[in-house]
Amino acid sequence: MTTQLSKLILLFISLVTTITILPFYQNVVAADLMIHNARIRATPPNAAVAAGYLTIQNMGSKADRLISISAPFAMTAEVHEMKMEGDVIRMRMITGGLTIPPNESLTLKPGDRHIMFTKLKEQLKHGEQRSVSLVFERHGEIVVSFKVEDIGRQ
Secondary structure: OHHHHHHHHHHHHHHHHHHHHOOOOOOEEEOOEEEEEEEEEOOOOOOOEEEEEEEEEEOOOOOEEEEEEEOOOEEEEEEEEEEEEOOEEEEEEOOOOEEEOOOEEEEEOOOOOEEEEEEEOOOOOOOOEEEEEEEEOOOEEEEEEEEEEOHHHO
């Protein structure tokens, strides 16, 4: 009973937060997952790549794993990680997906893990909303609207 009440309270808070924040970022609640603060850096004309960021909150009792990402505006979308190696910042693709443990959050952010959209088909302009498909091992496909923001705002 307590677990159900806790989930109802979290769902209520999520809905209130969604209504409050909607003009800025779309929150997506899918069963035990809440995805929020989804944004993509705006690109100059003819850019080949763009970076995306978000937070995935797992409110459930079982881990889930983000296993793939796709977007109609890019040929590929992958999770990349940036790390300092000596005096050089290295970026590498993360393979095997990203696990979101129960009752924890995963944040993809500038300078760390992020979504790398490659081979862009068009310019991403400030103020646009772009759909991105996230596929999870347990929750399946969830389509999230990402807000496109100017580079200076990140």
